[in-house]
Amino acid sequence: MVAPDLKAETMKLMDRRGALEAEMDAIIARLTAPGGPGITGGLVDAEGFPRSDIDIPNVLAQRRRLAELRNDHKDVTNKIDKNLEILHSSKLSRNEQSASRGSDTTASSHIGLSQIEPMEEDPVTRLPFAMIDEITDGSPAAVDGLQLGDEIVKFGNVEAGDRLQERLMSEAISNEDHQVSLAIIRQGSAMNLTITPRRWHGRGLLGCHFRML
Known part of the structure; x- marks a missing residue:
């Protein structure tokens, strides 16, 4: 118990x-x-x-x-x-x-x-908070394996909560050139990936866009 x-x-x-x-x-x-x-x-x-x-x-x-x-x-x-x-x-x-x-x-x-009533979800249960709705070919996100439609459950230390865009940007900046672990849902299946935010020929350190859910 x-x-x-x-x-x-x-x-x-x-x-x-x-x-x-x-x-x-x-x-x-x-x-x-x-x-x-x-x-x-x-x-x-x-x-x-x-x-x-x-x-x-x-x-x-x-x-x-x-x-x-x-x-x-x-x-x-x-x-x-x-x-x-x-x-x-x-x-x-x-x-x-x-x-x-x-x-x-x-x-x-x-x-x-x-x-039978469905069990109530715990408030601490992890749920996707964002989806990849844009990704540039050759970007760090694409090279490291992210795909359009991937739902983000955890990006480094960032999970669902307030100020998500700001926190995602901060997490990427503070981990430039270092691997960041991701927990995602892809086509209904849970997966773990790593991505390395880094400088490339395009904009940002990832080259993808997160749409908040």
Whole structure:
């Protein structure tokens, strides 16, 4: 039996993760603004002197804070994933028990199978939040295996929630030249892929468009 407060704990963790993502997005936006130093860019000029056009101590502080937030975000995400595994396992067990009881029901039962109410979906159940509705030939998305119509369940650390476009962009930027894991649904089948956001001859780091569902 799952502890009754496990769902509440998971929802609180999701709220915490959302707050961490909001702070990370704000820092990334500041660091990557036009003329900014970037997340990992150098802080010296062509002659090797500290750049005079930026506040170097502030940039260093923001980068340190971003690293701390990423570590916290990873820890929170791991806790959420573990809780989801427990919740989904418990739900599967209840479904199996319900199916077993239903198979034992005789024709004389007052309650027919058609009268059984469907189980209510847990609020933490993962569902697709976006669909690939445009993809450019030769783009990182196309080369790495994404296809038109793929439904996105998880993109790196991004799942259903608020500010999805902003969070997707932030996830791609912060993982440039690094593999990002994807959970997708393709023609009704769940699949796992990896994609590497990277510079190419086209626009953006992926070369595809996400339509929010």
